[in-house]
Amino acid sequence: MDKVHCYHCGDDCGKNPVVYDGKNFCCNGCKTVYEIFSSNDLSHYYDLQSSAGATPNVVISKYDFLDDPKIIDKLLEFNEDNLQIVNLYIPHIHCSSCIWILENLNKLNPAISSSQVDFPKKTVRIVFNPESIGLKDLVVLLARIGYEPYISLEDFGKGKKKVDRGLIYKLGVAGFAFGNVMFLSFPEYFEVQEFWLDQYKILFRWLMFAFSLPVVFYAGQDYLISAFKGLRSKILNIDVPIALGILVLFLRSTAEIIFDWGSGFFDSLTGLIFFLLLGKFFQQKTYSFLSFERDYKSYFxxxxxxxxxxxxxxxxxxxxxxxxxxxxxxxxxxxxxxxxxxxxxxxxxxxxxxxxxxxxxxxxxxxxxxxxxxxxxxxxxxxxxxxxxxYLTQLWSSTVFSEDKESKFQTLTDSIGKRFTWAVLTIAFVTTGFWLFYDSSKAMNVFTAVLIIACPCAIALAAPFTLGNMLRIFGRKKFYLKNTQTIEQLAQIDTAIFDKTGTITTTQKSSATYEGMQLTLAEESLLKNTLRASNHPLSRTLYDMLAEHNIVPLDDYQEHLGKGIEGQKDEGHIKVGSADFVGNATDQDIETTSVHISTNNTYKGRFVFHNHYRDGVSEVFKAMGEHLHLAILSGDNEGEKVRLEKILPPLTPMYFNQKPKDKLNFIKSLQEQGKKVMMVGDGLNDAGALAQSNVGIAISENVNVFSPACDGILDASKFKELNQYIIASKKAMKIIKLSFLLSLVYNVVGLYFAVTGQLEPVIAAILMPLSSISVVGFTTLATNFLGKKVN
CATH class of the missing domain: 2.70.150.10 (Calcium-transporting ATPase, cytoplasmic transduction domain A)
Structure with a gap:
């Protein structure tokens, strides 16, 4: 009799399935989950993947500890009166349908505002209204639909992360089995015919088979699972050739001992997986060594x-x-x-x-x-x-602020890796077909050796190691980038746009003179306290220049981006900003950078600033102008135009009186012309332009310029090195391409011996991690050498 499988989780329903809506369920729990999904218009869950759920086993009382406010406060990431955020670890997350249902929790309960899954970490970040659904009820809801969170209060309290020793265990199993299989293969190696044929041949062969089982299905499971998931998603990842080689060796070897054709290739099989894992272990350790400083964003x-x-x-x-x-x-x-x-x-x-x-x-x-x-x-x-x-790092790296940029950008590894995998598979099948006709005894060896020797692991490692090391080097040089992908994007830019105030000018040396009616003490105090609240570079400069006054909280304060600020205390009201903003339309002076002041709707005067440009501005623009298109976008008037023309390369385009939206639209128009644009700004008025650009760099000068819109933060003291960083990014991409070339040469040589039947699979398995190690060594040495040349 055919088994009846549960529509929700896929388990065997036994002799008495629970039938509902024409569908079979193994228990009332799975039926309840299906009812929840179908009644909330979430039945599409089953279209993504059949039997994707888990059998819910909910004991509500086990979550009673979530009624304790002290425990809740430990678990919550954010806690307001009507909004809480929690990040929960969900071990059962395993496929696209899991992601889909967990990111649609708001349809199950409207008190849930949003939910975002981090698939690699198997976590879901949920924003919810505690007045409508408590944390305990939320956890129970997740458990009822088969996604019970794992909550360890000890982990939360100590803030410790579990160490994943899975790779070490797998390496140990593979090494143990490989050693024993090699030992059991000695009689055949040394052709001890009497001992082998008469007494122990069958026993030794089946012992080798037994040792291979945990190696293939435990130690090598990551390769098999990764390949399966890739193929199911119609993606050829780099684990497909490896998994194919493992399966061919295992099935061929098993067939040989079953039909007494020979002893199979269990030595090659276990050796292959052992050396693959050894290579992965080395790579993991090396990458950890390179990454020990990778919390570089801690030092923004x-x-x-x-x-x-x-x-x-x-x-x-x-x-x-x-x-x-x-x-x-x-x-x-x-x-x-x-x-x-x-x-x-x-x-x-x-x-x-x-x-x-x-x-x-x-x-x-x-x-x-x-x-x-x-x-x-x-x-x-x-x-x-x-x-x-x-936490600041998490905010900066949030996918909310980078999704659009990253979704449009294809990395070099993505573009090459897929083609490489196709090429390897094609060569493997073509050469195997040839050897089946020419000498069938070598066909399986050739097929397996080709798949192993030409594995694109080295290609997959080149970019992460190169860019990861460059990220670390840039961090040491006070150039802080959001992620490795930003380096690839930085290497592609052909246009650089600069803001003026606070970007190419410095607030550390600026000076100003006052022109107009004398301010009263009350007006000076109001001006000082209004400027105190602002973070604009000119406001900060003016605040530091004015005499000390008692600090008083304002009754009202408003900042109008690109225009000015206003504040109020008791009966006093002040406006600080452009001439138009404060109500002095008659002032059309475009020769100076000025901040105008009016109190109680009466124009008082202005502070005229004498800008000081950063050291090395001329050199930076001259060097960048040799390979990039440059332009200045400033929200100020044309007062500095003549001076800028003397500092900057001839014919550098300059645009003044640009509002924040104007800057954004300007960059968008360049991108529509196919330009790759870098925006360099102060992170305040330029947030929209920084977000729109391909690479947004915020200049930091001892102020809090944090903006999720930017892709990088450059310490102002390193402004004159900006061109060096761009050149270094381009050279880093050349290092990756050289690594690809090194890997290609290795593969061509290895393929020659594999295709001609001169390479045993176990030798290929030893050579493959060695090629990866050589690529890692080359990229590390090359990037460290490159880093020494960057100031």
């Missing part, structure tokens, strides 16, 4: 203003912040740590964390969370815990 030049003794303000790096410190967070600045609001009115945008753009209002004494951005003037906060650098 992101700084924040700390209020010290006597209310003295000083700029400190984020990783120097300690519990108990008092911080000043200006308008548009990121809150780097959890803390308590002390002074000021907080209007916080948590969209970086939650995806929700609705601002949250906070009053003195309320808790505020890291990752929020202050939108309404300056606030003061007490720090509750030191900065979570990994």
């Amino acid at each position: 030049p992101i700084a924040v203003t700390k209020i010290g003794q006597n209310n003295k303000e000083e700029t400190v790096q984020v990783y120097d912040i300690k519990k108990g410190d008092r911080l000043l967070i200006r308008n548009e600045e990121l809150i780097p740590v959890d803390g308590i609001l002390i002074n000021g009115r907080a209007q916080i945008d948590y969209s970086f964390v939650t995806g929700e753009s609705e601002p949250v209002f906070k009053e003195s004494g309320d808790k505020i969370y890291a990752g929020g951005k202050q939108l309404d003037g300056a606030i003061e906060m007490d720090v509750l815990k030191s900065v979570s650098q990994s």
Whole structure:
């Protein structure tokens, strides 16, 4: 009698299946899950992959500990009155249908705002409303649909990650089996006919078969699973040739001992998997060694203003912040740590964390969370815990801000790897067909040797090792990139666009003179406190230049991007910004960079700035102009045009009075012409342009310029080295191509011996990891040599 399989999980339903809606289920749990899916218009889950679910086994009482507020607070990533975020580990995530259902949880319960799956880590990040669904109910819901989270309070409390020793165990099993199979093969190697034929031949052969089973189906399972998943998704990944070679060796060897044709190739099979795993172990260790500094983003030049003794303000790096410190967070600045609001009115945008753009209002004494951005003037906060650098890294690397860019970009490895795999398979099948007719005894050896010797592992390793090492080197040079893909994109740019103020000019040396009516003490105090809340480079410069005044919280503060700022205290109202913004339309001076001031709708005067350009601006533009198209996009007037024409290469295009949207549209128009554009800005008014560009670089000058829109952060002290970094990125891509060439030469030579039947599979298995090691060694030495040439 044919077995009846459960429609939801695929298990055997036994003699008495539960029938519902014309479908068979193994239990009421699976039937309930199907009811939930179908009643919420989620039955498409079963179209993605049949029998994809798991049998739910829910014991609600086991989650009673999730009613404890202290435990909940440990588990939550973010906790507001009507919004919480939790990141849960789901061991059962295994396929596309799992991703689909977990990212559609909002259809099962409207209190869930969004859910995002990290497939490699098997985690799901869920944003939900705790007033409608508690954490316990959320976990129970997941368990009921077959995705029970694994929650370890010990892990959460200590913050420890489990060490994955799976590869070491597999390597041990493969090594043990390989040694024993080689030992059992000795009689045949030395042609001990009497001993072999008369007494132990059958026993030794079946012992070799038994040793090969855990090697193939445990130690080598990663290759088989990866190949299967790739083929199921209609993708030829690099594990397909390896898996094919393993299966051919195993099946051929098994057939030989069953039909007494010979002893098979169990020595080659176990040796192949052992050396493959040994190569992978070496690669993993080497990559870990190269990556020991890869939390480079922990050392962003992101700084924040700390209020010290006597209310003295000083700029400190984020990783120097300690519990108990008092911080000043200006308008548009990121809150780097959890803390308590002390002074000021907080209007916080948590969209970086939650995806929700609705601002949250906070009053003195309320808790505020890291990752929020202050939108309404300056606030003061007490720090509750030191900065979570990994959390800032997570915000910067969030797929929410990089998905569009990355989805449109194909890496060099992607474009070459697929073609290489097709070529290997074609050569393997063609040569095997030839040997079947010419000398069938060599056909299987040739087929397996070709698949192994021509494995594109070396190609797959070239890019990660080269770019990973370059990422580390750039980090040491104070050029912090979001990911390795940014280096590939940086190597392709043909156009560079620069903002002016705060980008090619420095606020460290700027000076200004005041022209106009004398300001009263009250007006000076209001001006100083309004400037204190702003993060614009000109505001910061002017704030540092003005005399000290008592710090007072403003009643109202607003910043208008590209125009100016305004503040109010009691009956006093002040506007600071462009002439049009403050109401002085008669001032048409385009010869200077000015900040105008009006109080209570009366124009008072202006501060005229004398810009100081960064050291090496002329040299940087001259060097970059030799291989890139350059342009200046500035929100200021044309006051500096004549001076810029003297500094910059002749005929460099310059565009002034550009609003943030104008900059974005300008870059978009260049991209529509096929240009690869790099935008260099200050991370404030340029956020849209940085996001639109192929590569967005934010210049950091001792201020908190954190912006998820940028792909890289360049320390201002390294501005004159920018062209070197671009050249180094291009050379890094040449190193990858040379690695591909090295791998190709190796493969051509190896294929010659494999195709002509002169190469045994076990020898090929030894040579394959050696080729990978040679590529790793070459890329590491080459990138380290390249890094020494970069200042």
